[in-house]
Amino acid sequence: MPFIPHTEDDIQKMLETIGAQSIDQLFDEIPAHLRAGALDAIPPARSEMEIMRLMSDRAEQDSGALCFIGAGAYEHHIPAAVWDIAARGEFMTAYTPYQAEASQGTLQLIYEFQSMMTALTGLDVSNASLYDGASGLAEAVLMAIRANRKSKSKRVLIAGTVHPLYKKVVNSIVHNQKIELVEVAFDSASLTTDLSALSQFEGDDFAALVIAQPNFFGTLEDVHQLTDWAHQQKMLVVGVINPTAATLISPPGEWGEHGADIAVGEGQPMGIPLASGGPYFGFICCKQALVRQMPGRIIGRTVDLDGKEGFALTLQAREQHIRRSKATSNICTNQGLAVTAATVYMSLLGQEGIERVARACHANTNHLASLLSAVPGVEVVSTGPRFHEFVLRLPKSSRLVLEHMELQGVLGGHDLSDTFPELENCILVCATETKTDQDLNGYVNALEISLKELEAVEC
Amino acid sequence: MLIFERGVKGRTATAQAPLVKADVTDIPESLMRKNKAAMPEVSELQVVRHYTNLSRKNFSIDTQFYPLGSCTMKYNPRGAHKVASLPGFLNRHPLAPESYSQGYLASVYELQEILKEVTGMAGVSLSPMAGAQGEFAGVAMIRAYHEKRGDHDRCEIIVPIAAHGTNPATAVMCGYKVKEIPVLNDGDVDVDALKEAVGPQTAGIMMTNPSTCGVFERQIEVIAKVVHDAGGLLYYDGANLNAILGKVRPGDMGFDVLHMNLHKTFATPHGGGGPGSGPVAVGERLLPYLPTPIAGIEDAGGEPDYCWLGEEALPDSIGRLSAFMGNAGIILRAYIYALFVGRDGMQRVSEFSTLNANYLMKKLADAGFDLAYKDRRATHEFIITLSKQSKELGVTAMDFAKRLLDYGYHAPTTYFPLLVPECLLIEPTETESIDEMDGFVEAMTQILKEAENSADLVKGAPYTQPVKRLDDVKAARELDVSYSPQ
Numbered sequence: 029m030p031f032i033p034h035t036e037d038d039i040q041k042m043l044e045t046i047g048a049q050s051i052d053q054l055f056d057e058i059p060a061h062l063r064a065g066a067l068d069a070i071p072p073a074r075s076e077m078e079i080m081r082l083m084s085d086r087a088e089q090d091s092g093a094l095c096f097i098g099a100g101a102y103e104h105h106i107p108a109a110v111w112d113i114a115a116r117g118e119f120m121t122a123y124t125p126y127q128a129e130a131s132q133g134t135l136q137l138i139y140e141f142q143s144m145m146t147a148l149t150g151l152d153v154s155n156a157s158l159y160d161g162a163s164g165l166a167e168a169v170l171m172a173i174r175a176n177r178k179s180k181s182k183r184v185l186i187a188g189t190v191h192p193l194y195k196k197v198v199n200s201i202v203h204n205q206k207i208e209l210v211e212v213a214f215d216s217a218s219l220t221t222d223l224s225a226l227s228q229f230e231g232d233d234f235a236a237l238v239i240a241q242p243n244f245f246g247t248l249e250d251v252h253q254l255t256d257w258a259h260q261q262k263m264l265v266v267g268v269i270n271p272t273a274a275t276l277i278s279p280p281g282e283w284g285e286h287g288a289d290i291a292v293g294e295g296q297p298m299g300i301p302l303a304s305g306g307p308y309f310g311f312i313c314c315k316q317a318l319v320r321q322m323p324g325r326i327i328g329r330t331v332d333l334d335g336k337e338g339f340a341l342t343l344q345a346r347e348q349h350i351r352r353s354k355a356t357s358n359i360c361t362n363q364g365l366a367v368t369a370a371t372v373y374m375s376l377l378g379q380e381g382i383e384r385v386a387r388a389c390h391a392n393t394n395h396l397a398s399l400l401s402a403v404p405g406v407e408v409v410s411t412g413p414r415f416h417e418f419v420l421r422l423p424k425s426s427r428l429v430l431e432h433m434e435l436q437g438v439l440g441g442h443d444l445s446d447t448f449p450e451l452e453n454c455i456l457v458c459a460t461e462t463k464t465d466q467d468l469n470g471y472v473n474a475l476e477i478s479l480k481e482l483e484a485v486e487c
Numbered sequence: 488m489l490i491f492e493r494g495v496k497g498r499t500a501t502a503q504a505p506l507v508k509a510d511v512t513d514i515p516e517s518l519m520r521k522n523k524a525a526m527p528e529v530s531e532l533q534v535v536r537h538y539t540n541l542s543r544k545n546f547s548i549d550t551q552f553y554p555l556g557s558c559t560m561k562y563n564p565r566g567a568h569k570v571a572s573l574p575g576f577l578n579r580h581p582l583a584p585e586s587y588s589q590g591y592l593a594s595v596y597e598l599q600e601i602l603k604e605v606t607g608m609a610g611v612s613l614s615p616m617a618g619a620q621g622e623f624a625g626v627a628m629i630r631a632y633h634e635k636r637g638d639h640d641r642c643e644i645i646v647p648i649a650a651h652g653t654n655p656a657t658a659v660m661c662g663y664k665v666k667e668i669p670v671l672n673d674g675d676v677d678v679d680a681l682k683e684a685v686g687p688q689t690a691g692i693m694m695t696n697p698s699t700c701g702v703f704e705r706q707i708e709v710i711a712k713v714v715h716d717a718g719g720l721l722y723y724d725g726a727n728l729n730a731i732l733g734k735v736r737p738g739d740m741g742f743d744v745l746h747m748n749l750h751k752t753f754a755t756p757h758g759g760g761g762p763g764s765g766p767v768a769v770g771e772r773l774l775p776y777l778p779t780p781i782a783g784i785e786d787a788g789g790e791p792d793y794c795w796l797g798e799e800a801l802p803d804s805i806g807r808l809s810a811f812m813g814n815a816g817i818i819l820r821a822y823i824y825a826l827f828v829g830r831d832g833m834q835r836v837s838e839f840s841t842l843n844a845n846y847l848m849k850k851l852a853d854a855g856f857d858l859a860y861k862d863r864r865a866t867h868e869f870i871i872t873l874s875k876q877s878k879e880l881g882v883t884a885m886d887f888a889k890r891l892l893d894y895g896y897h898a899p900t901t902y903f904p905l906l907v908p909e910c911l912l913i914e915p916t917e918t919e920s921i922d923e924m925d926g927f928v929e930a931m932t933q934i935l936k937e938a939e940n941s942a943d944l945v946k947g948a949p950y951t952q953p954v955k956r957l958d959d960v961k962a963a964r965e966l967d968v969s970y971s972p973q
Contacts, residue, residue, distance in 0.1 A: 062734050073831065122758075306592050307814040331961065350652070358623060364758040
């Protein structure tokens with residue numbers, strides 16, 4: 029029996045001890061007419077060998093493309109040691125560190141993770157992680173509403189340049205609490221949030237302003253100006269950031285005169301594979317004054333009975349297992365395993381290594397943008413300073429161009445047409461440090477061929 | 488020692504980063520980072536050694552019996568991890584076109600079908616990223632259902648007091664008030680109290696069955712009728728699904744919606760506190776509200792064509808709960824587990840987890856421990872109460888838990904459910920052998936003797952772990968949650 033160690037003898041011995049005739053008798057408190065019959069729609073068991081064969085074929089089906097899609101999930105080199113360490117059974121098959129004395133490995137690692145995240149964001153405290161960047165932003169919005177005592181509204185301003193899928197997730201999670209998200213229109217020429225678009229909200233009561241740096245289009249916002257404006261309006265500032273970029277560009281703690289109040293983001297670029305979207309992890313950091321409004325687990329350093337340093341879950345009075353209906357969130361687990369990998373990744377690379385990754389991404393993206401701006405009919409829309417993505421306008425239907433590129437094994441970018449009517453036939457393109465010059469030229473060739481093919485169809 | 492304290496300025500693991508430090512000329516100075524982040528500066532060997540040594544300070548399923556009640560700490564098959572780590576799965580971008588997604592989509596679609604069958608429900612969405620998010624999705628669907636019908640006065644969710652803390656917290660996140668109802672001395676819900684609690688304000692009830700008391704809720708059909716007659720819906724918290732997998736289906740018990748914890752019932756690793764995965768399954772009337780995306784199939788003859796169903800296909804959906812597709816890699820591991828055990832193996836899960844729990848319960852009772860519900864069958868877990876030992880010997884459930892660590896066993900869940908004093912909630916799971924459980928009983932018997940003869944020995948435990956009991960008060964009062972270089 030897969031994974032079940034019992035022999036016939038064991039079973040008989042156990043039933044005798046219990047005083048039952050059969051295993052079936054142990055279910056005699058369940059009304060007989062409710063008992064399930066055969067589960068015909070479930071396939072019969074297979075061996076590990078058969079499963080490996082089937083799934084290797086399926087994995088192969090999805091392989092082989094050169095991917096230039098970013099849009100919130102980024103292909104980076106993952107050092108060999110990262111998952112060798114994270115996949116150790118002692119990390120992978122432990123649970124939430126309820127018994128601190130028997131969980132010092134996980135607890136110290138999370139404390140180190142929290143320390144790395146505060147160093148990266150320039151803020152004071154971090155939690156042990158949230159599910160992903162998008163749901164993390166929802167938690168940040170709820171946190172800002174709890175924390176901003178000067179605001180009486182349950183309204184939050186959110187920049188139009190924040191990831192559109194994040195906005196959807198935030199709305200799904202907060203709208204039942206009658207929280208209103210008011211979107212700030214972005215400037216379609218610069219693809220940034222213009223201060224003039226904010227002026228109409230001056231004097232209105234909002235708990236927070238949410239901005240992204242780099243924004244969804246890969247463009248850098250003037251975060252200093254936006255942060256200072258929001259603080260003048262007595263709003264908290266929530267920054268959605270990319271952790272790779274944070275080693276290169278101004279981190280939330282350095283924004284404006286007083287720094288952002290809360291930073292959140294997707295941790296995936298820190299050593300987590302793309303893997304169809306998860307498991308990733310969300311991170312959230314804030315200023316010291318807001319720590320008691322923070323959702324999720326937090327690890328603190330303390331001492332044991334002998335005065336020896338140790339680590340434990342702390343501030344649990346915020347959490348659902350103690351506070352029940354009055355908790356800061358219903359969140360229970362974090363994304364421990366992904367955090368383990370990220371902590372190893374950040375230790376290996378350090379500030380210097382991650383900054384090199386950031387610079388290489390930036391250089392590759394700029395290089396690709398300049399190659400593409402020489403292709404007739406194609407326009408690089410985002411011209412301002414960027415991190416590692418840009419918006420490209422195509423002379424033909426973006427859907428068709430991407431399909432033609434796909435047939436040549438190139439995933440050319442993320443289509444923006446459906447989400448942003450003002451960006452018709454535009455795609456979002458990303459080139460990280462994993463791309464070589466040959467890859468970039470491969471992109472240009474695939475695009476040129478696709479455009480020619482589409483032209484030929486029209487003739 | 489922290490990883491930061493092992494560092495020396497200027498030391499790097501240079502093989503890991505790009506060899507060239509590229510110039511940046513087009514970002515204005517004001518937007519560049521001013522102060523470098525104080526990250527570790529260590530070599531590759533230092534990193535590997537530091538974290539390998541940290542890992543050795545953990546208890547885990549791979550190293551110890553881990554009978555943590557309500558958490559289903561069963562063996563996590565290495566095969567599932569290996570398959571999910573195939574490069575084709577790891578490298579697939581979440582927004583990749585469907586032409587580069589058929590392998591993944593086929594697996595997701597088939598898992599949806601398997602979960603429908605084993606729960607007796609009409610539809611499944613795999614997107615919630617943990618049990619608590621599955622709960623959120625479930626209650627949000629109940630809310631969407633009432634709102635769609637124009638039934639706006641339903642403002643209350645009923646929760647038995649034995650419920651997990653996530654239940655009431657979830658109801659509040661969905662904008663509901665919580666009404667708690669009592670549980671009887673035999674562990675069943677107080678149906679009379681329920682009858683008084685329901686009314687036109689009732690949106691639904693959240694229940695775990697078997698309950699957190701470790702017993703099957705025998706009145707479930709009556710409960711379902713009372714709640715449905717009042718116009719409310721029934722939510723099934725799948726925390727304890729391992730106990731009944733394939734034996735009795737939540738759909739057949741009358742539940743309208745449930746979440747499953749794939750990291751429990753479907754053996755995906757707990758990872759030191761996540762990632763989990765909390766898919767939801769619904770009956771017919773909640774189908775339109777399932778969270779997106781869902782894997783669909785376009786069967787035009789020949790090879791099936793799999794696709795994503797989003798908000799266009801499900802306009803009344805409660806929406807997205809993650810940026811992409813939930814904890815996609817965990818979903819894949821659960822699917823592989825389902826392939827491993829197959830249709831007969833599903834039922835064996837509940838049979839052998841129940842056999843183990845009843846065996847361990849009887850052995851502990853024979854060894855002199857008090858059962859919280861002695862006249863009931865154990866399900867996949869059961870509760871002992873150390874009330875007597877606490878009163879007579881001054882040795883608490885927490886002391887027993889800590890002393891167990893010295894004997895090489897992870898402690899059971901302590902002080903939950905809250906209504907049983909000085910309790911240990913014990914869940915052996917189906918993957919443990921009779922020898923392992925006998926060893927546990929022996930350790931418990933030994934600790935009981937110690938408690939009777941030298942209580943202080945037990946109260947001072949543990950002695951063999953990297954640290955002794957920690958000062959939680961200091962941790963909260965003198966908050967130190969991140970390292971700062973001195």
